[in-house]
Amino acid sequence: MTRHYAYGLDITDLDVVVVDDSKPMQTILRSTLLGFRVRRVRTFDTAAEALEVMRLDPPNMVITDWRMRPTSGTGLLRSLRQRKMAPLCFLPVIFVTAHGTRTLIDRILRDGAQNVVIKPLSPSALYDRLTWTLRDSRPLVLGENGRYVVDGVAESLDEKARKWQQIGGGRSIVTVSPARAAVGPKRPLAPLDELRLPKEAIIETAPTHKVPEEDEHTNGARRQKAEFAKIARVRRTKGAA
Numbered sequence: 001m002t003r004h005y006a007y008g009l010d011i012t013d014l015d016v017v018v019v020d021d022s023k024p025m026q027t028i029l030r031s032t033l034l035g036f037r038v039r040r041v042r043t044f045d046t047a048a049e050a051l052e053v054m055r056l057d058p059p060n061m062v063i064t065d066w067r068m069r070p071t072s073g074t075g076l077l078r079s080l081r082q083r084k085m086a087p088l089c090f091l092p093v094i095f096v097t098a099h100g101t102r103t104l105i106d107r108i109l110r111d112g113a114q115n116v117v118i119k120p121l122s123p124s125a126l127y128d129r130l131t132w133t134l135r136d137s138r139p140l141v142l143g144e145n146g147r148y149v150v151d152g153v154a155e156s157l158d159e160k161a162r163k164w165q166q167i168g169g170g171r172s173i174v175t176v177s178p179a180r181a182a183v184g185p186k187r188p189l190a191p192l193d194e195l196r197l198p199k200e201a202i203i204e205t206a207p208t209h210k211v212p213e214e215d216e217h218t219n220g221a222r223r224q225k226a227e228f229a230k231i232a233r234v235r236r237t238k239g240a241a
Helices: 022-037 047-056 073-079 102-110 122-133 153-170 180-184 192-193 216-240
Strands: 013-019 040-044 061-065 093-097 117-118 140-142 148-150 171-173 202-204
Touching: 013 022, 013 047, 013 148, 013 216, 022 061, 040 093, 047 061, 061 073, 073 093, 073 102, 093 122, 102 153, 117 122, 140 202, 148 153, 180 202
Parallel strands: 013 040, 013 061, 061 093, 093 117
Antiparallel strands: 140 148, 171 202
């Protein structure tokens, strides 16, 4: 088992490849990373261009968008994680996406990504994800499909899915925005923690309280009030006629 190649490095030692088909986002990521005093940043419009250069001059970290054409960020990750791509198969990969649904994050992590950052991009969130990844000691192991994955991730996600089913049996789940459900901008979380349902999205089932039976006097008063209202309606109707 092998840890990813950036494990234990200082942020100033990072050689980062950024893959994003948006020029403005490339500029934002480049300036933000250089503001962290990252050693080198290279940007690419497509996964194919990035792979060609990385084979000749490997970085020690990849930051990629998810939705790209013709090859998505997931396609790039799966290509990198193939055994035949060594040593690139051991690069840490961080995703940047505006589509932070629980299903997408689950798929990305199962495919071998180390971390996910949700757009709009916050420098503090990106810095936290970078430093967390540099301390991430989880090894990369070869899966049955011939691609490397992060050890223990699938099992952790399966366990969380079972807990979600148990929660759904006794609680009501309300809809929250994908970004809010995936990442709290003011509270950076580890990748697996990003799948936790925020407390705001859980409504505890309120305990049922037995309503005391009303006494005869109260019931009689209510019936009398209803009779008066009925009489008043009849009088208004006759007056209108």
